[in-house]
Amino acid sequence: MNVLPYDPRHELVIRRYPLQVYTLVPLAALVLQAWLPLMHYTAYFAYVDLPLVVTIYFALGRRSPVQGMLFGSVIGIMQDALTHQAIGLNGITKTVVGYLAASVGVRIDESSLLVRVMLSVILSLLSSAMYIFIVVQLLGLEKQWVWWTEILRGVGNAALALMLYPLLDRLQVRD
């Protein structure tokens, strides 16, 4: 992992995207996440989290914790609204993920594929841990969970990131 020393020029490497990308990509992520698990050949898509992967990508690329938090908060709350559970569970976890991804992106060279994959795995596991903690410990709701499912989810998110991030890189605005 390449740790960059502090350099004011580093802020110039912020990725920028057209406004449509900021709206359509999260929307597409939500729609596909809701629709693909119903298909026969993509039923296992329910075990990955496409909105989380998109949140990590934009937070890493923008390198702004506030923007990462707001992005994660909105996409998480919309994801919650599609479920039958309390609204805010995914909102809180993705807010924190957006903040951490952006904070790490300031200090780490995020263009490396290995860094992206590792960050996806770690942040995915952190997201799952926060989700279960909030549901079970904080809210006291009855919830069963299986630890290896969450590990598989982290690996699946990393694999998804591996395929998706190069495609999203093509959408950024080139100077």
Next chain:
Amino acid sequence: MDSFFARYRNLRVLLTLRAVQFIGLATQVRRTSAGESTLDTSDGKSVRLIRVWTASVITPFERILQGGTSGISGLWTNYIGLRREHDQNIELQKTIDRMRLEEAAMLEDARQGQRLQEQLGFQKQYIYHTQIAAVIGGSGTDHSRVIYINKGSADGLAHDMAVIVPNGIVGKIREVFSHSSQVLVINDQTSGAGVILETTRIRGILRGNANGQTQIIGVLADNRIQPGEKVLTAGGDQIFPRGLPVGVVKKVVPDPDRDGFIDVYVDPYAPLNRIDEVQVITSMQPVLPSDQQNDIATSEALKGPEAAAIRQHAIEEQKKAAALLAERLPGLTDPNAPPSDVPKPADTDIRVPPPARALHPDRFSSEGAETRNENESAAPAQTKPAANSPTRQKTEKPAQKPGSGETGKPGSDTTDKPKNDTTGTPKGGN
């Protein structure tokens, strides 16, 4: 101070956002009197605005995607394939689906009738109207197993309506929007459906687990529950009508949390992970729909004599059972009753036990006690009631003179029927 706030601006934003979201969460979760946390269900018919907004944004795209895939598959099946046969197949499939529902309801009714549970005041609810809907989306996560269908309140759907497929139950409607609805599938952890095992008649609650499997919880350990047994809806949850197929028992394992209890894993009939179309039960009535009543009448008419013979056989069986019951329960048989009220088989040998002899006769002893005891020592006890009791006379006469025409005498019906029953030749049995 200003530099402090400027330096930790991101952290402050994070904490503020989290605080707002936690407060929002706390307003949705309630603590019950039993000390358990639950989501706010004080008004089950209302829908949170954020869900309405999100559904109105997401579901149009899902409709387009679903319509596109359905259109492509429809192009293949309808135009490239044999369209006419396909249409006929669809019609036949609908008929089969309807007949499956009828069969399930009828079969369960028959069993219920055998157990005489009508006396408990159960009121059977028959499916009157269903609304066919297409599945257009889901929650997208295994933490929440819900699906979205393309029918809503504008189509007559309402909260807590049962959602089924012809094979079995799927779930219930949880949220209703104007043109779409959210269905909670039975393999979700928060779902619950009252079910009953078909043969053992053990009841339980069906719900999902973390892996998306359906299981019946809260069942006491019972060796009679075996894999392969059918599971039906019990009808007590006021959502699913009684007798709908749910699935079959897959395996039985001890409950890891409670001693003496078991978890019954159920393999659902409905393909919960790949459902294209569902039926929403929009109306239930205590009588069968008119078209189903017509079907039954037609079926009865076609059966004709066969159905009458079966019915007569059933009546004879009931009479035989009543006679055997009366024989085995002497407390219910009054030897002094009129002959028509005493149903006894012809070969019944009534033995009246002699009264016990008093060791020290006194003024309370009957005067004829000694005389009667002397007569009993001279003659067999069983011949006495035969000579004096009209019941005994009538039970022996047909046995001595079969077919002599004396069955037409008063009181002969009571004695003839058990005799016929014991010979195993029910009237009209063939």
